[in-house]
Amino acid sequence: MHGVSVLVAGAGLAGLTAAHDLMSVGATVTVIDARNRAGGRVWTIRDDFIDGQHAEAGGDLIDEAQHEICGLCKDLGLTLAPILRNGWGYVRQDDSGRPRLAGRRATGGWDRLPARLADLIHAYLLAEKRWDSPIAADMARRSVAQWLDEIRADEKLRGTVRGLRAFFLADPDDLSLLALVDQFAEGNGSWPGRMYRIKGGNDRLTAALAAPLGHRLRLSTELVAVTHRGRGVKVSVRHAGGVSQLDGDYLVLTLPATMLCRVPITPALPAQQHAAIAKLRYGRATKTLLQFSRRFWRAPGRPRAFGSALPLGAIWEGTEEQRGRAGILTLLAGGSASDATQTMFTGNGPRRMVEALDWLGSRRAELVGSRLVSWEADPFARGGYAYFDPAFDPSLRSWLARPCGRLFFAGEHTSFRWQGYMNGAVESGRRAAAEVAASHRLLGGSGLTASGSSRPQP
Ligand SMILES: Cc1cc2nc3c(=O)[nH]c(=O)nc-3n(C[C@H](O)[C@H](O)[C@H](O)COP(=O)(O)OP(=O)(O)OC[C@H]3O[C@@H](n4cnc5c(N)ncnc54)[C@H](O)[C@@H]3O)c2cc1C
The missing domain is CATH 1.10.405.10 (Guanine Nucleotide Dissociation Inhibitor, domain 1)
Incomplete structure (x- = not known):
């Protein structure tokens, strides 16, 4: 694809993977993202913690069956650290309402x-x-x-x-x-199967994918409109200097549907595709990362991850593969538990959450760092990941991933098997890159680029 220019909107895992694959076949790729960092919903937090430890505010656990992300990590020389080897436990309230650990x-x-x-x-x-x-x-x-x-x-x-x-x-x-x-x-x-996370932080993956882009990764650059008439694509982007235009032969859109539905596309997408994007819901999700002076939750044979219906959500160790006496507990509260967690945090900070972990032994350690991230309040995600509510017509689902002329769609929400996972984002980015290459060949792409200009053969 030498001489072919592809614009990619969104520098999350889907967009960065699509860019990686398109560059590997010679395309000239420009990636834009509204945030001032790459990675999107992969976000490793370091600043709030002592002892050089880190934890994941977004995508964290990688399942052994998730072959695309595992393969990509291997290709990029990243190590997957095995975690949560004792599996998952469960916490339920006893008759008096006290949380109790149960198998x-x-x-x-x-x-x-x-x-x-x-x-x-x-x-x-x-x-x-x-x-x-x-x-x-x-x-x-x-x-x-x-x-x-x-x-x-x-x-x-x-x-x-x-x-x-x-x-x-x-x-x-x-x-x-x-x-x-x-x-x-x-x-x-x-x-779930055997679990891993990337040694050094999951953002090692997005950083490794972003590095080869250099100045072709444009951060703090928001997509505000798309025109795809004729033989190319034009996008309007907003940045600190105002609004400007970028041209390309193809455009890969990886924005979450919550953001994509706000971008005017001319000519409009087919009605079913528009409806699929507009009707897809995203879940409320709050991650609380609590760093303690010691890892009080550890005991021989006991799981280091717990499902629960408690307002705190699911709980697991976020630092198993990291050194140090301190350790970080990750709490993921979804749906109404996200609201409950935020209410608990407001006013008291993390103190009430530490008290609510008493059943796990939280009194035996000191809280030394904390961070709360609510994805529904994130201006460029507006939710954790997609979910299907009873109002979503399932026959529309396949439209989320369907190309439209020179527009291609990727992102976790477009994946069938791995929707809601980092693997779904990676897989969809690979699929969109392969679709661009295939469409280019179908258009008779060699020699004459899709936007019509004659370019020398490589
Ligand atoms: C709390 C939480 C926990 C999770 N846990 C796991 C887990 O344990 N395991 C797992 O596999 N997955 C997990 N996930 C899911 C995983 O993180 C996502 O599926 C994946 O990161 C999504 O990647 P993406 O590229 O599709 O989207 P994103 O990462 O959201 O990338 C899209 C990009 O588009 C950008 N953007 C938005 N609007 C615009 C615009 N107008 N112009 C330009 N750019 C724009 C955004 O800034 C973003 O960078 C979790 C997610 C959350 C939120």
Whole structure:
């Protein structure tokens, strides 16, 4: 693709991976991002912590089955550190309301949930997981909460499902039953699998992808409009110096749908594609990172990660692969737990959260650093990641990733198998880069570029 210019909007994992792949086939790539840093929802926090430790405010855990991100790390010489080897525990309130550690099996909900979903999963597999099937449409219009009512679920099962807020970033009232069935239909009994994070911080990956771009990565540059008439693409961008225009042969759009729906595109996208982008919801998500003088949560054989339906959300160690006496606990609160966490933090700072971790032994250590990040308040994400609510027509899902002329779409929300994951972002960036290359070939790209100018052959 020598002599072909590609604009990429968004320097998160999807945009940076697309740029990496397009550069590797010779394209001239320019990446713009509204933030003053690359990485988007991959954001490693260092400044708030002592002893040179760090923790992830966004994407953190990498599952062994996520081959694209694992392969990319390997290609770039990054090391994946194994973490959470004792698996996940569960915290539930006892009859007096006090949180208590329980084995996952002991909650009674985890074993029964896949069994209660079995008929739905079977029907979904008969539809070969197609989201344009009436089988999917029928599940999609019901919320998980409605389904729990229909099956007269007991409080234990409801508690287990509520605990999945930290995973889906949506409460059972807001989540489509199809999203739950889809997740469990993937299950091979070992979900989640072995876990990793990138040694030195997940931002090592985005930094390694961003470095070769040099001045072709333009930060603090916001996409405000797109025109894709004729043989090229023009975008208007806002930056400190005002508004200016950039031209390219192709454009890869990796903005979260919450941001993409605000960018006027001329001529307009097909009605279904526009509706898919406009109707996709993003979950509320608050990450609280608490650094303690010692790792009081550790005990032989005990998990270092806990699911829960508590307002604090899911809890795990964020520093397992790091040296030092101190350690950081990561708390991820999704959906209404995100609101509850923020309320707890307001006024008292992290103090009440430390008290709420008493069941884990928080009195035995001193809090030495903290950071709270609410993604719904982030101006360039407006939510943690996408989720499907009962108002989303599932037959529209495939439109999120569908190219339109010279426009290509990537980002976690466009991925089918790995939506909501870093792997989905990487995979979608690779897919969009390959689509650009394929379209260019289909347009008879060699010698004459897509914008029509004759360029020398490499
Ligand atoms: C709290 C939280 C926890 C998570 N935990 C995990 C986890 O444990 N494991 C996992 O695999 N994944 C996790 N994820 C998901 C993962 O982080 C994301 O799926 C992935 O990083 C998304 O990458 P992306 O490139 O699609 O989007 P982004 O990273 O959001 O990139 C899009 C970019 O577009 C930019 N942008 C937006 N609007 C404009 C505009 N108008 N003009 C120019 N640029 C713009 C943004 O600044 C951003 O940099 C988590 C996410 C969150 C929020």
